[in-house]
Amino acid sequence: xxxxxxxMDVYTGGIMTAIGLYFFIAACRLSEQASVFPKIVxxxxxxxxxxxxVDGIIKTIKGNKESHSIKFExxxxxxxxxxxxxxxxxALNLIGFYIATLIFIPSLALFYRQKSKIIIMCSTLGTVLFxxxxxxxxxxxxxx
Amino acid sequence: MWAQIFSNLFSIETxxxxxxxxxxxxxxxxxxxxxxxMAVSLLLPVTFAMEPYAGFIMLMAIYTxxxxxxxxxxxxxxxxxxxxxxxxxxxxxxxxxxxxGLEAIGMxxxxxxxxxxxxxxxxxxxxxxxxxxxxxxxxPEYFLIAIFGLTIIGGLAGDSMIKGFLGGAFGLxxxxxxxxxxxxxxxxxxxxxxxxxxxxxxxxxIGLFSISEVMIQAENYKKIIxxxxxxxxxxxxxxxxxxxxxxxxxxxxxxxxxxxxxIFVGILPGAGGDIGAWLSYSEAKKASKHPEEFGxxxxxxxxxxxxxxNAVTGGSVIPLLTLGIPGSAVASVLLGxxxxxxxxxxxxxxxxxxxxxxxxxxGFILANIxxxxxxxxxxxxxxxxxxxxxxxxxxxxxxxxxxxxxxVNGNIFDVYIMLVFGIIGYFMRKLEIPSAPTILGLLxxxxxxxxxxxxxVMAKGNVFAYYFSRPICVILIIVIAVSVLTPIxxxxxxxxxAQGGNA
Numbered sequence: 088x089x090x091x092x093x094x095m096d097v098y099t100g101g102i103m104t105a106i107g108l109y110f111f112i113a114a115c116r117l118s119e120q121a122s123v124f125p126k127i128v129x130x131x132x133x134x135x136x137x138x139x140x141v142d143g144i145i146k147t148i149k150g151n152k153e154s155h156s157i158k159f160e161x162x163x164x165x166x167x168x169x170x171x172x173x174x175x176x177x178a179l180n181l182i183g184f185y186i187a188t189l190i191f192i193p194s195l196a197l198f199y200r201q202k203s204k205i206i207i208m209c210s211t212l213g214t215v216l217f218x219x220x221x222x223x224x225x226x227x228x229x230x231x
Numbered sequence: 232m233w234a235q236i237f238s239n240l241f242s243i244e245t246x247x248x249x250x251x252x253x254x255x256x257x258x259x260x261x262x263x264x265x266x267x268x269m270a271v272s273l274l275l276p277v278t279f280a281m282e283p284y285a286g287f288i289m290l291m292a293i294y295t296x297x298x299x300x301x302x303x304x305x306x307x308x309x310x311x312x313x314x315x316x317x318x319x320x321x322x323x324x325x326x327x328x329x330x331x332g333l334e335a336i337g338m339x340x341x342x343x344x345x346x347x348x349x350x351x352x353x354x355x356x357x358x359x360x361x362x363x364x365x366x367x368x369x370x371p372e373y374f375l376i377a378i379f380g381l382t383i384i385g386g387l388a389g390d391s392m393i394k395g396f397l398g399g400a401f402g403l404x405x406x407x408x409x410x411x412x413x414x415x416x417x418x419x420x421x422x423x424x425x426x427x428x429x430x431x432x433x434x435x436x437i438g439l440f441s442i443s444e445v446m447i448q449a450e451n452y453k454k455i456i457x458x459x460x461x462x463x464x465x466x467x468x469x470x471x472x473x474x475x476x477x478x479x480x481x482x483x484x485x486x487x488x489x490x491x492x493x494i495f496v497g498i499l500p501g502a503g504g505d506i507g508a509w510l511s512y513s514e515a516k517k518a519s520k521h522p523e524e525f526g527x528x529x530x531x532x533x534x535x536x537x538x539x540x541n542a543v544t545g546g547s548v549i550p551l552l553t554l555g556i557p558g559s560a561v562a563s564v565l566l567g568x569x570x571x572x573x574x575x576x577x578x579x580x581x582x583x584x585x586x587x588x589x590x591x592x593x594g595f596i597l598a599n600i601x602x603x604x605x606x607x608x609x610x611x612x613x614x615x616x617x618x619x620x621x622x623x624x625x626x627x628x629x630x631x632x633x634x635x636x637x638x639v640n641g642n643i644f645d646v647y648i649m650l651v652f653g654i655i656g657y658f659m660r661k662l663e664i665p666s667a668p669t670i671l672g673l674l675x676x677x678x679x680x681x682x683x684x685x686x687x688v689m690a691k692g693n694v695f696a697y698y699f700s701r702p703i704c705v706i707l708i709i710v711i712a713v714s715v716l717t718p719i720x721x722x723x724x725x726x727x728x729a730q731g732g733n734a
Contacts, residue, residue, distance in 0.1 A: 117416060121414045
């Protein structure tokens with residue numbers, strides 16, 4: 088059977104089973120009392136993952152294509168957006184909110200090909216001022 | 232008590248919260264892709280420095296107004312702002328094409344206000360009585376209540392029950408991370424001290440609902456880089472707006488029936504605004520003298536679906552305030568908010584915390600009335616917001632999410648939690664695993680574990696026999712079994728009907 092023809096649920100069930108088993112084994116290393124509830128929950132999690140795996144196999148055999156596989160092209164831009172977000176969070180910690188935000192918003196807007204410099208400038212300054220007013224002035228929060 | 236409640240209600244902070252909630256909710260609801268769950272989780276940190284009643288009034292105003300805002304884009308541009316407005320889209324857009332868009336919005340305004348207000352009155356009258364039920368509960372019952380909440384929301388969320396339950400079990404597992412309350416042993420913290428007290432709820436919710444939404448929106452990159460101005464937003468809306476008193480009286484049975492359906496659907500955990508709207512729509516069609524007009528521009532249809540979806544909002548808060556079982560994804564986020572504010576749902580909400588609770592409920596009723604008034608004034612202009620480009624919205628949501636997560640404890644680790652849950656939430660959505668049961672599992676996990684472990688001690692031996700010796704536990708076990716088996720049975724019946732139809 089070609090891997091590309093497998094229903095998405097086969098992969099999901101397989102990965103979930105592996106994750107569940109990993110944490111179940113980790114739970115077994117805990118003291119008896121502390122591990123009771125995690126073991127029950129992870130046991131149910133593994134059983135449900137196996138059920139999803141079997142369901143996916145049945146769907147593959149029946150030729151059910153209702154759930155398409157995830158293609159890299161489809162998730163490429165969301166992952167780049169996530170990378171932008173991760174860099175922003177790291178920058179928050181290193182250079183602080185104001186500089187990080189003044190760099191982040193125009194960068195992501197330009198990546199999304201926002202052409203209007205006025206819109207970029209207004210949305211950046213507007214966001215920084217809004218957050219400063221709301222969190223620093225009103226909520227007395229020390230921003231990173 | 233009532234003097235205190237009215238003083239709370241008519242404070243400047245509460246009035247501002249009401250106005251921000253109503254307008255903010257309408258705008259967010261009108262924006263396709265953004266929804267009340269995201270908005271409420273994003274603004275939850277803002278409530279930390281507010282009086283709890285003002286904060287929750289703002290969040291509940293967003294909840295109800297988002298459903299109404301969703302109907303505006305559904306009617307004018309055939310794009311439901313929220314799934315709950317899908318039933319409105321068909322009839323509303325048909326009326327817009329006939330030049331009666333403003334009349335459709337007027338009907339939606341009255342219907343949303345009526346449904347929401349009636350659901351608030353139901354909340355005010357039913358919840359205090361129902362909260363007394365929680366007094367009969369002890370540890371075993373609380374464990375079963377948590378399981379019941381998860382089975383029903385897992386069973387109804389999405390197309391696959393297995394995935395719904397899987398999401399719930401994942402949430403329960405996440406709830407075990409941190410220090411074990413009984414033994415003090417650290418579980419699954421992997422050396423991160425910040426995880427000792429468990430996963431922070433608010434950053435997890437913001438990640439699952441807001442960051443994942445930004446990533447989902449990013450999939451439409453071609454649309455983002457080549458934005459097309461949405462047709463219908465520049466149309467000058469003229470003509471009749473509000474229905475006449477005679478028309479409203481004629482629609483009264485429809486309004487009342489749809490409100491009751493919406494409130495009932497709201498009380499059922501897991502059944503959200505979309506189910507309330509479609510059920511009300513279908514019942515209105517059955518009762519109508521002109522069922523042939525439904526789907527072709529029926530004001531009765533808009534009236535039913537909009538009353539139904541707004542009535543769900545108050546209904547879904549009833550089990551939340553009384554038993555701690557949220558009736559919808561937004562209610563799950565609200566539950567997280569209550570817990571963060573140190574307010575544990577149950578009878579104490581109507582005794583010890585009565586001042587705050589009643590202020591929130593009456594504030595919710597006022598929010599629905601204000602929504603109608605604001606709707607009459609600005610609804611025709613709200614549609615302009617659908618032209619705000621994603622290239623502006625997405626960075627704004629990311630920044631608000633990050634700072635909102637940071638604001639919870641003033642700890643950058645929480646922002647990393649948001650990031651992790653953002654990517655988890657995105658892939659869960661791609662794999663069609665619903666996120667609402669996960670959040671509910673995370674919220675109810677500690678309650679379920681404490682309930683279970685205490686009942687093991689209380690049982691002094693055979694746990695199963697102990698559970699079956701308690702009448703409320705037996706009722707709850709039957710209810711759980713029904714909630715698990717009903718979707719399976721209805722799926723089998725639908726499958727057989729489909730086979731019969733094909734034969």
